[in-house]
Amino acid sequence: MKTSVVAASLAMLLAACGSGGNANNPTTGANTPASEPGGSVVAAETKPEPVSKEKLVMAWLPNESGENVKLAREAIGGVIADALDREIDHVTTTDYIIAIESIVSGAADVAFLGAQAYIDANTKNPNVQPVVVNSGASGTLDDAVYYSWLTVNKGEEDAYRSGDGFAIDNIAGKRFSFVSNSSTSGFKVPSANIVSYFSKQDAYKDLTAEDLLEGGDKEFFSSVLFGGSHQGSAVNLLSGKADVAAVCDYCIENYIELADGEDNRPGSTYRVLDNAEEPFNTVKGKEFAVISVTPVLNSPIVVNKDKVNEADIAKIVEALTGDAAADNQQIFVPKDAEVKGIFSKTENERFVEVTDEWFNPVRELSK
DSSP states (O other): OOHHHHHHHHHHHHHHHTOOOOTTSOOOOTTOOTTOSOSOSSOGGGOOOOOOTTSEEEEEOGGGOSGGGHHHHHHHHHHHHHHHTOOEEEEEOSSHHHHHHHHHHTSOSEEEOOHHHHHHHHHHOTTEEEEEEEOOTTSSGGGOEEEEEEEEETTOGGGGEETTEEOOGGGTTSEEEESOTTOIIIIIHHHHHHHHHHTTSGGGTTOOGGGGSSOSTTSSSSEEEEOSSHHHHHHHHHTTSOSEEEEEHHHHGGGEEEEESOTTOTTOEEEEOTTOOTTGGGSTTOEEEEEEEEEEEOOEEEEETTTSOHHHHHHHHHHHTSHHHHTOTTTEEETTOSSOOSEEESSSOOEEEOOGGGGHHHHHTTO
């Protein structure tokens, strides 16, 4: 899948539209977006200990804050630390808004954010800028994508079959779980897809993304949950709290295995691993089916240029895009490795330099 195809896909959505818990402890709350403003810059339970000014602070979204990917966080931070000859303090978070506000305010110097979370941060502080993203298998930006899924519990997928494929008509009126309204693949892209699809129908011609934030008898969904992380959203589905859930493929890949079909294809079935860690330990062996798959631009590592100077940014980029980082198996984890990570290594995956403009296809979805 080429980036140009992704941009075209997002552009089609645009034209059609006309316009708390951490990864190991998800929160669910009907009709309450997990990332609504109002919290402190860093929640009390995640506020780091006072650090030396010589240390660099790196913030992580809830999806990458789990203990099972601690080695991956430390490996990425280690590359930056070695490049700058500075120690790294990692700040794991319980909510998207915590990570966003941390990098916006300068409480964090560096962060790993999703595309929409980056756009939200950049809007609030233009000096928050991307430096690298993980590439696709080609080792370039051409296929630097992951996938946004709509999922249903195994056994319920037939209600969404349409001919030889699947359609989302029957999600209307269901209990739906998003991730956070600052999530690209867990809200921005699926909500744009839903609005694009249903607004062609007279009954939903005035439907907007904002209409999907709350559930009720007169709303599009009967109830709406926000998992706070992709892991939390998936568990909302598998535990029976939601009928349909938005999640991304790589965010939950450490907890699941392909049970039937092909990866990232509608109709495929996935099973929760028997040794799955929290929060999936309560739904071990449960299966779900994918009914919709949309490519999404990969997530950036970003810096706050108010806190990190140009010389150090250049060192960070050089180090992260170098062969040593690409060959580090705790950063780009081989498919059959026992260690859990954030990024997978299938062919030539590595970090590649990126600029703000690359994220414009996602930015356009909000207009």
